[in-house]
Amino acid sequence: MATERPSTPHLLVVPFPAQGHALPLLDLAALLASRGLRLTVVTTPANAPLLSPLLATHPGSVQPLVLPFPAHPSLPPGLENTRSCPPSYFPVFIHALAALRQPVLAWARSHPHPVAAVVSDFFCAWTQPLAEELGVPRIVFSPSGVLGTAVPHSLFRRLVKRPSDADDGFGVSFPAIPGEPAFQWREISGMYRGYMEGQVGEQVGEAVRQNFLWNLESWGFVSNTFRALEGRYLDSPLEDLGYKRVWAVGPLAPETSSSGDRGGDAALVAGGLGAWLDGFPQGSVVYVCFGSQAVLTPAVATALAEALERSAVPFLWAAGDGAVLPEGFEARAEAARCGMVVRGWAPQVAILRHAAVGWFMTHCGWNSVLEAAAAGVPMLAWPMTADQFVNARLLEDEARVAVRACAGGIGVAPDSGELAAVLAGAVGEGGSAARARAKELAAEAASATKVGGSSREDLERLLLEMQKL
Numbered sequence: 001m002a003t004e005r006p007s008t009p010h011l012l013v014v015p016f017p018a019q020g021h022a023l024p025l026l027d028l029a030a031l032l033a034s035r036g037l038r039l040t041v042v043t044t045p046a047n048a049p050l051l052s053p054l055l056a057t058h059p060g061s062v063q064p065l066v067l068p069f070p071a072h073p074s075l076p077p078g079l080e081n082t083r084s085c086p087p088s089y090f091p092v093f094i095h096a097l098a099a100l101r102q103p104v105l106a107w108a109r110s111h112p113h114p115v116a117a118v119v120s121d122f123f124c125a126w127t128q129p130l131a132e133e134l135g136v137p138r139i140v141f142s143p144s145g146v147l148g149t150a151v152p153h154s155l156f157r158r159l160v161k162r163p164s165d166a167d168d169g170f171g172v173s174f175p176a177i178p179g180e181p182a183f184q185w186r187e188i189s190g191m192y193r194g195y196m197e198g199q200v201g202e203q204v205g206e207a208v209r210q211n212f213l214w215n216l217e218s219w220g221f222v223s224n225t226f227r228a229l230e231g232r233y234l235d236s237p238l239e240d241l242g243y244k245r246v247w248a249v250g251p252l253a254p255e256t257s258s259s260g261d262r263g264g265d266a267a268l269v270a271g272g273l274g275a276w277l278d279g280f281p282q283g284s285v286v287y288v289c290f291g292s293q294a295v296l297t298p299a300v301a302t303a304l305a306e307a308l309e310r311s312a313v314p315f316l317w318a319a320g321d322g323a324v325l326p327e328g329f330e331a332r333a334e335a336a337r338c339g340m341v342v343r344g345w346a347p348q349v350a351i352l353r354h355a356a357v358g359w360f361m362t363h364c365g366w367n368s369v370l371e372a373a374a375a376g377v378p379m380l381a382w383p384m385t386a387d388q389f390v391n392a393r394l395l396e397d398e399a400r401v402a403v404r405a406c407a408g409g410i411g412v413a414p415d416s417g418e419l420a421a422v423l424a425g426a427v428g429e430g431g432s433a434a435r436a437r438a439k440e441l442a443a444e445a446a447s448a449t450k451v452g453g454s455s456r457e458d459l460e461r462l463l464l465e466m467q468k469l
Contacts, residue, residue: 084320
């Protein structure tokens with residue numbers, strides 16, 4: 001017997017199991033639940049704890065759908081999240097997770113409340129044929145900015161090739177994107193380069209390409225961005241996004257995370273770090289963090305440590321558990337009371353919002369970009385992979401809130417003397433323009449999510465469309 005569609009739309013939410021992807025989608029889910037929508041969030045046993053805050057806040061409207069993580073020959077047993085994994089694991093996760101399609105379909109067909117729409121990460125495009133089988137629209141959630149989303153979709157749509165006689169400096173242009181940006185081959189998506197150069201298995205590679213093509217068949221994109229940052233990419237539908245509608249609803253990151261446990265267990269409570277930062281003048285400390293994926297090679301870590309010491313700028317370095325730092329470096333920094341190294345997870349939102357923090361050396365992952373933008377902290381851009389070179393260009397050339405720390409790239413060690421000069425210059429008068437612009441951008445980010453703001457208006461329009469389903 002057919003079931004009647006409830007008056008409250010029931011959405012199926014499908015995150016991708018990476019910190020930078022799942023956290024902002026869960027922030028969006030919280031907003032949707034707070035507006036009265038019913039949500040079911042697909043997860044696996046090891047990733048289920050990430051849903052705890054959402055379930056606790058919205059116990060009546062959000063339910064988890066916990067399914068076994070699909071086995072895959074290229075993934076170690078028990079690995080269900082990309083945290084601390086090399087970038088080469090991402091294509092394998094995309095391929096592996098596609099096996100959830102049939103279990104989710106079976107669940108949806110038997111559920112008493114029919115699914116009205118699917119909202120899924122752009123690496124979970126296996127939900128596009130799922131949505132078509134259910135006869136409902138799919139909305140793609142992009143944890144990146146609009147530019148950072150359009151570039152890889154353009155690549156997989158056009159299948160740009162590097163000539164056999166060209167090196168990694170080969171230029172790739174994007175004529176259908178406003179401003180016609182161009183990047184060197186080494187700066188574009190490693191996932192795409194791996195696909196084109198046969199570095200992944202055929203089945204995995206084709207699953208990745210199909211993933212991006214399926215996204216272009218969706219109902220539209222929801223992007224964690226805001227108009228003041230990416231307005232030129234929101235003014236008209238983009239060919240590289242299939243001319244689909246884009247709702248810009250960011251920044252989605254919460255205003256504060258006082259416990260310091262957003263996405264992980266903090267190595268030190270935010271209050272303890274705050275007490276240490278209290279000992280420094282306003283805007284004098286450089287916060288250094290390269291996200292949850294990047295693990296610096298010993299050569300890169302050594303170059304950075306030497307640059308920090310030579311520049312003499314106060315610093316707080318969230319190095320993670322795996323970083324191998326030069327012998328004696330941490331002890332010297334502590335003795336001089338000019339630096340601190342945090343092992344484990346750092347409460348980044350709280351750190352960036354401390355008055356003593358004046359700059360953020362970052363890999364330019366989009367979550368970090370938005371957290372810095374919301375806090376009004378300018379960035380020292382050190383892109384590594386994925387969308388990070390695209391983001392760095394946006395921050396440096398368009399938003400003017402960043403200075404390039406070094407050329408970037410995984411495993412590329414900068415000249416420590418040159419990096420020290422960049423650090424000293426940024427903290428000094430040379431960084432005044434970026435600091436001023438960062439404060440302006442923070443005000444624009446704050447106004448975007450308030451009543452009448454561009455992101456608030458886009459969220460209201462999205463909710464209105466969903467209420468019609």
